[in-house]
Amino acid sequence: MSRSPRDYDEADVRVRPNRRGSRPRTKDRPAHADAITARVVSVDRGRWRTVVGAGTDEERTVTAMRARELGRSPVVPGDLVGLVGDTSGREGTLARIVRIHERSSFLRRSADDDDSTERPLVANVDLMVMVTAVAEPEPRGGMIDRCLVAAYVAGVDALLVLTKADLRSPEEFLRSYTPLGLDHVVTHRRPDGEVEGLEELRERLSGRISVLIGHSGVGKSTLINALVPGTDRAIGEVNDVTGRGRHTSSSALAMQLPGADGWVIDTPGVRSFGLGHVDPDELLDAFEDLAGLAESCPRGCSHLEDAPDCALDELVETGAAGSAGPARLASYRRLAVTLRQNDPWDV
Template identity: 35%
Template sequence: MPSGIIIRGIAGFYYVAVKDDGVYECRARGIFRKKGLTPLTGDRVIFSVTDPAGKKGNIEEIEERSSVLVRPAVANVDQVIAVIAARSPDPDMMLLDKILVTAEDKGIRAVVCINKIDLDEGDRRTRLKEPYTKAGYDVIETSIHDTEGFSRLKEALEGHISVFAGQSGVGKSTLLNRIMDTVVMKTGSVSEKIDRGRHTTRHAELMELPGGGYLVDTPGFSSYELMG
């Protein structure tokens, strides 16, 4: 039976990407419900094909998960990109530390991304990144005008299932748009009144990266929670 990875789940339908064979629309067998197990975006699954022409099938087996995020519900994430902005909004360092500690506790690689460096004043980003580089984290600086930083970010994402995490308005969806070289998500502007971005990402979906690997945005969540 073929195998693949769930890239999206909507209303009981699971869309499974198969290498060199496109995407299959699958349903989960009732046995998973009896076991209290729900397929998740990011799951690696084995499925039977019920309609070859229409690319439809049934999920028969869910392979062992390396990690499970419960907010949002995504399996097998092995890298977290913790995003802060040099300014607009001002960085929430407590949230950043929480993201890093959670990843460290679960054995998930974490990378710090300082975005919007074009808005930096007084070389603030140097002060922001210093304690994290000293702690051994890979710190990447990005902006909409920077090429080198995006090249480093793309390299860091290759071969991983990565998730962006960070406060509203730091540019997570904008980063994803540029990485994918197309507008894959509608981005929101930062409200001048409250200096926070509007949540515009509505569902968890794995996006296959040009250089290999997958990336999922955290829809409507500043941080994330890991199961167990």
């Protein structure tokens, strides 16, 4: 038997309680129009140290945490971010990072060459400074080659800095990089403790955002301490048994260059530099003079030395490649082999 409308009352209506609160859910995120811009200078255990108003009277250091809406997006030294909350920089205060500004560059590596998982290093740099000693420890070209691949793919300029030139001439080591047109600076420590070549290096870094990468014990921290007095980065020693440097710096740190419009980021000494995140075609595109010529190659050509019918050999040999001479082709192939070689620890 049906019930008439008058037989119903409020007790007949069951309302499911809103356990998430009375506000309706929305996918819209807050605009954070009041966010101020800061540069990330270091990361430590879930806290980011940033600098607001760098180079002005309002400059201050602000510690921040990542806002939930950023998810797992990496925030690394060099990043420009938007901060809200308490941005006073007073001791014990904590701001929130709510936005990562568009990056001009993003340098990264992987744990292994067959591991495509990216490990972000730094952001917004325009110069990679590869530091290696010509002796104690012995220079290893594999590290330089891998850094060059990463720099070329990221569209970042590269500078090679050779330290401890008072122990051995750097000419032989430099010879293999001449075809790449790689800019370099040679330094050594004088008997009075001063670093020869420091002024030349300072000129190269002026007005730029640079990152220093190299093995432990090659002299990175010595250069940083000389470039930015008062930094007091720990200086490592070389192990007498392995011939390799001991790790000193444990985290990346961005610092302003005194008296110059520039930043320098010091990174911990690396022992592996995987390139699993890099596509081989990206490396060829970085060699613009060879990339156009490679269009004459058969489909699927690896462009390596043993590649059958690779057009690059004939074009370079006959001079049709213009500036891309045999030495430059050999350099590209060396880096391409490095990229394909599953041995990121051989650096």
